[in-house]
Amino acid sequence: MAELPLAAHAAPVGGTPPIPRVPAAFYVRDPREVAVDLLNKVLVHNDPVHGPISGRIVEAEAYLGVGLDPGSHAFRGPGKRNATMFGPPGRLYVYFTYGMHWCSNVVCNPAGAGGAVLMRALAPLEGMEAMWSRRPKARRERDLCSGPGKLAQALGLTGALDGTDLSAGPVFLLDDGTPPPSRPGNSVRIGISIGKGEESPWRWWVPGDPNVSGPPPRPR
Template identity: 45%
Template sequence: MPDPDLRPARREDLLGLPSEVAPRLLGGHLTTVVGGETVTVRLTEVEAYHGQGTGPVGDPGSHARMGKTARNATMWGEPGHLYVYLSHGIHSCVNVVCGPAGVAGGILLRGGEVREGTDAAARRRPAARSSRDLARGPGRLGDAVGLRHPVHDGIDAITGAEWHGAVARLALPVTPLPDVATGPRVGVAGPAGTAAFPWRFWVPGDPTVSAFRWGRGAGPLN
């Protein structure tokens, strides 16, 4: 039965700056169907990243800070597609593209609670110590929902159209969550990881929010 507190995301929901759109994703659901298995994650932690020329200040932590490349091309496309990139050569991380087509922006899905498909998520995350850890952190979330770089990069989470054997759908809260915490992004090096960019948003007190750590050259005194 559909959740009355959620509605399907629309492209117009995602046309703003990533730092404006990101908190509206909290409490929303990302549902994927990969290999015939459905997994739904309730989003509890996200981070905003602006591309070159996006917003009033440059974002030195963004993959698109230097302009469009083959790697980040999805970030420059239509909002609502998912930018799936490889982190540390191992983990596939999932971002929701936002902003008008031709303007780069993405929202990294950092953490969430698996609401459906726990068995499938657990098979994909055999190292998880508990259900709390299935999608706690961006690499874990990407593993849990089964989206992989590069094959699923660009999948459309608005139309739910099949993309290389996978389907993704994004649903947003009918009413944005009233209590949202914000602070520096996790593990981002240099100025981009300081309080100058308080573009990490999370549900306060939720156990599926990942642990915070300062990036190299960042910190409370920078």
């Protein structure tokens, strides 16, 4: 797929209206609403070395606030790793897992509640060369961003960016006018074990997009 011309810097180009960032109020809602509305928004990392790297969000999962959702990092309240979840909404929560992967979330709810949306897959748009170089094991385009660890690696999102304000930082979200699907795919979340909210159907995706990791997982 050819790269689309995308005003990732939000710098007005002559004759072309800038693509607006998602407004701050967008995030001050239940993560389940935010997750659906994040579908088809564009995640951008204005990388200091590679320049803009971006993709359209095609899969997301909601994780609720403190005490509500045993599958959520916020369930037991703030700690060292998840402190960002309890700060202001509209920030990037990046955590390290399985001893080797980074995963990226958007903080939701009013400050202090906890709760976030995990971005699970992107359709690559911009900076594909940087994505390929950061993910040398990828064979096909859909190997670049088809999972939370993969998209974080492709975009260069690490713990150094945890807490980034999406309305000001080098990582942000754009609304280019593409609405969420009227009928998004929906299933239980991936990787949640039995007794930790595995029955909660809080995963959503853009139907038919090749970057989405397969249909509903079996509980484990």
